[in-house]
Amino acid sequence: MDHSREAQRAAFAVRMAEILDASALNAALCLGYRAGLFEAMDRLGFPASCAAIAREAGLSERYVREWLGAVACGGVVEHSVSESGEELFLLPPAHADLLTRRAGQDNLGVYTQEIPLLTQCALEDVLAGFGTGRGVPYERYPRFHEWMGQVAEAKHREVLVDAFLPSVAGGEVLRRLREGVDVLDVGCSEGLVALLMARAFPGSRFLGVDISEDALAKARGEAARLGLENVRFELRDAAALGEDAALAGRFGYVTAFDAIHDQTRPLEALKGVRAVLAEGGYFSMVDIKAETDIAGNLDRPMGAFLYTVSLLHCMPVGLVDGGPGLGMMWGRGKALELLREAGFGRVEVCDIPGDGFNAHYLCG
Template identity: 40%
Template sequence: MNVIDTPSLDLERAEAFADRVGGMFDAGAAATMISIGHRLGLFDGMAGAAPATSTEIAASTGLAERYVREWLAAMTTAGILRYEPETRRFHLPPEHAACLTREAALGNLAVYAQHVSLLGRMEERTLHCLKTGEGTGYGDYPCFHQIMAEDSGQTVTAGLFEHILPLVAGLEARLEAGIDVLDAGCGRGLALMAMARRYPKSRFTGYDLCADAIAHAAETARAQGLSNITFETRDLTGYCEPGRWDFVTSFDAVHDQKDPEGLISGLCRSLRPGGSYLMQDIGGSAHLENNLDFPFATLLYAVSLVHCTPVSIGQGGAGLGTMWGWETAEAMLRGAGFKTVERHVLAHDPMNVWFVSRV
């Protein structure tokens, strides 16, 4: 019997790694607390305010003081809040508020902390999927559309007119004159409604598989008095309406589909001559080794395991996942029959890729 020598344990390296793993647990707990602080408006209430006691903070936010006190302690030990022991007051420094509030100068990173909480809430279902190979449905995920709407508000709607639509040459003039626009996989339709407000002569339609998201979008559009926009619950599997649209968008929606390649091909055929398709998706590579330094790579792969992959499989799809890769997306666009395909990465948003494809 051959015996393979086991190399001796490098105790120093092992202990350093154990410390790193312990830090991950602390960071995960902090992320969940950030999600709670965001959802309850605690960061917003503390931003710009003078240092305050737990009693004062609870009173100003309408929350229970005993629980607020524990949350404040967690955020203090995480280094997010500052604490004055002499007065027992807590403070959110402006440099920290700059990425943790709804008016954040650097964008509200607290929005993404909600994904961490959602991962935990979906653990049992994910265990089941790993054991059985089954998929999930959008209805399995609590608050999913609310989280994605907040995300879209930052990554899409906020920069829509300054950074995103200008990627399509000549589009603004066409929208002002009046064209037909589709958002395929529109969710709650924030970007589409922003365009409908700005370009009243154009006609806008949003399709999405999820009836609750469509109902929310339609209600919001009615409340805003938008008469040039419609929303429809629609499964886009096998979708094609030849020559129906002048401009089509998809914002972080294609990789979740049952058949992304078929959808892209159908959207290409649904454009009129001279039409354009603007597609946003996660800008990671299809190759793991290229993503080791990609922003939020671990979170994105985790979201892929818990949401994007099983949602696709649940529809009978291949489960390409969140990190299907810009290379895969570009190949599908070129194979769909578009005359030109351009890939863009915006300087302020290294996490996403934007494709402009023309027929």
């Protein structure tokens, strides 16, 4: 009998049980987040019965009880029993700090939706892709822009204007924004980044571009609601930016938040950014902090999660029409290679204040 193999088998059996338990718990967390249960328990703020929690959330008590079983077993909520024998449940404030919308940039609850959403959208297409090598069209992800809007809200609402922009080029970009400059946001989705900047810097002019008309319609609607006249949104392929002579050298500042790795022609998109960037202008490319080789990511927190998100969305989207399928984990080495090939002479990899998850490639 191979005792070493048997010991490995036993250890991996334990690990598999942990994996299955955690994946199931994530589904429960997703349901709780979307149903407003974490918000309801946070409002209550004390150990409450299932009936009280269901009333506060306006939901079915029977469904809530089964959900409470999952999150209590998972250590997300605390279980206790009252003197009368009634089961009580508490969402500790420290847990609510990471699971509710009030958490802002610390909101991890919003990410519990990502794997269930991507599985619903594209699991069968991705499975087919293992055999064909073909990509999955963006249209297969109908709720993706809506979810990305939630992520942008969590990431940018509190920190973009007050923390990120002041850190760019030692405050030089902030000075230019205040004086007045043309700004382009590439892959703007529902427009939050451009809208936040347009509101904060009325003397500057902003253009957001994306390939989703549905997302752009929401962006335009929000601009109208806010009464912002210094921001526009256009349907454009980032890879074609350099083909429009009217945009050449126009923008003093260009941003791309988690957008380049999804492109079917990422090098052309970066060359387009270089073409539209004004002399002396800055380009901020923000993307996942990772290494290009898998070996460099083996100890990265949430590495398996990030590769799986890339497998279900970023890579197959980037494979469409013969694209390279960079994926979300394209990493520092590949990013620097493409930025230099696109013609950027100055590339600095910067930390982002309060964000250890992403890297900021500041280019000029």
